[in-house]
Amino acid sequence: MTATTQQPAPATAAPPTAPVAGLRARKAARRRRLAACGVLMTPFFALLVTVFLIPVGTAVYLSFFSDDQPGLGFGPERTVFVGLRSYAAVLTDPTFLGGLGTVTLYCLIYLPLMVGGALVLALLLDSGVVRLRAWAQLGLFLPHAVPGIIAALIWLYLYTPGISPIIDLFAKADITIDFLGVHTVVPSIVNIALWSNLGYNMVVFYAALQAVPREVIEASVVDGAGPVRTALQVKTPLVRASIVMVAIFTLIWALQLFTEPMLLNLSSPMISSRFSPSMYIYDAAFTRNNYSLAAAASVVLLLCTIALSYGVTRWTSRADAQEAR
């Protein structure tokens, strides 16, 4: 843009040259923009390649190759292409499938509670029902600042019979409660995750609600909508995009369930060393020293995550399109 104005072109000089010069200048400007883009995006791509593409590539490679010895395995080792053998082993391993089942159950409980809970809290704060809004927000958000491992430790303490004040309190009321029993262990883990992340997602929703035009809400009030109806039928559809985003991130995060069960594993027999797919991968690599198996399980988990995220995105965009029609 600046280049064209600096061109000292006489007003009467051949008019056709001006567009050419302009084109050339635009090309130069585009090249500079591209160069700037390149410089600014290099760190991103460098990181993408080193911490994502190369590791994923390595995992894929590892899942197709193995150090094999024929027969009993005491011969000399050689690296061979084994095709889908590791995948077949993973997918026929009842402990891995059990882990997938556990995570599915976990997602089914966690996802609706998290998204619904965060949304309700955000709507409550936004509606002005809650006094001391800033304090409420801070209080809800604070657990998110606690690192996951510390959170798990705190809850491990609260869940362990004999040392937990909560269990003692229940016991005084003649209620025996086992937070780490067969049916309670998954809800207990859900509880830890909710505690950690509810406030965070609430802030996301709250920020989205702030962007809802006030006129729209005023119009709905004028039309006679009560506060509940305004919240559910006016505000909620307007923050749909945030809801989808939070749902996808929560789903991806939930599929990698690792820290909480890994720690609770110390004190509950109901959590095995292969409780979730991520724990299975860890166990395969570091206890069983079976890198092909760990790599194959990682790739399976990655594919599941991609498929689910894609599915959710497709589903919501189709719903959007239908609504637009």
Place this chain on the structure above:
Amino acid sequence: MPGRPSRRSMLAATAAVPLTGAVSACSGSSEARVSSTGKTVITFWSALRGSQEVVDAFNKTHDRIQVDFQQIPSGGQGGYAKLSNAARAGNSPDVATIEYPQVPGFAIDGVARDITDLVSDTLRAKLLPQALGLTTFQGKTFSVPLDVEPMVMHYRTDLFDRYGLQVPRTWDEFAELARTVRRKVSDRRLVLFPTDGMTQFAAYAWQAGAQWFDTSEGAWNVSLADAPSRRVAAYWQGLIDQDDIFMNAVESRQADAQIGNGLVLTRLSGAWDAGAQMNARPGQKGQWRIAPLPQWDTARPAVGTHGGSTFAVTKDCRHPEAAMEFIEWQVSHPDALRARLSSGTSSQYPAVAALIAVGRAAFDRSYYGGQDIYELFEQEAAKIRDGWVWGPRMTATQKVMQDAFARAGAGRGSLVESLRTAQEGTMPDLRALGLSTTQHTT
């Protein structure tokens, strides 16, 4: 999204491990193994008690070879992961300590090298054949046994006297006794079934004639739930169901309290546990004696082993002969055993028969009221049933089985189901390793 572990970072963490391995391989520590004075330096890793004393004794008496010892955590506490990772990075120690169940796994992974030609005939002749059999596969020896630990019954002689109990000789008598103890004293039990005790259960199954792994057909035949194992599982399940015994983890404060407070009257474990007990509970001096493990059939007595270690020369070792010389001294020289026992924490039963007399003389018998426990160990070691084979991924099999035991202890599933679960959790691993496998499901 601050504070969230993303899918990317998780995958990067899993997949980047081999990369870090490769990086540290470049900075390997295998250069200066021959020191400036012309001495050969051997690095040695062990979690065994008394190893420092043994190494000191070796270094004092040897000029040409010096051993650089490093105490590492026990296998389950990360020692085996440390060894695997070091081997992957190319800087494993010259000599590593491996317990019997893990020998096949480290041999298959190529961490323990084939030392068939390094083991001298004199050493071979000295070792108990059942022990050497556990470290030899397809005619190749992968490690040298240090000790072999027949399972025995440690019992509280004072409490047996107080309640008028007889030491049981058969498992039937043992079950009868368990019932008696519960009836007589409701808060005490005869024994603990350890939910973290795959190795204990294996010893019971071994004694009963089980064959969890069999390599005789040229493939790994896995049958964790064979008839003898099911029999043993049903026996213990019966005791558990009638509340005749405790069932919880043995590596726990709960079990410490049970033993420390005399709530449990017997401990079924390897011979080594006599020394560990002395070390852990000096206050119970004089209260314990040791008896043979109960038998299924007294006419054909048999026992399995519980615990015991071996020494392997690793693939990264630069001086295999020197490493072997150290190993041979450590397992067969009287000074080595004396040094180990001098730590006061060991009652290992040596795999080299000639050392038994040394152990008997060096062991302080006062804790066991003067009982000659080495004589008992010698009788029991002769009953070790030959032909037992550990599997290629015993740490994994152990974890799955113990997870299932723990669930059974919490009222979900049974011991027999735990064995089947362990088998199902083991097979995919072996297949993924490319081993020939057959399965015997029952």
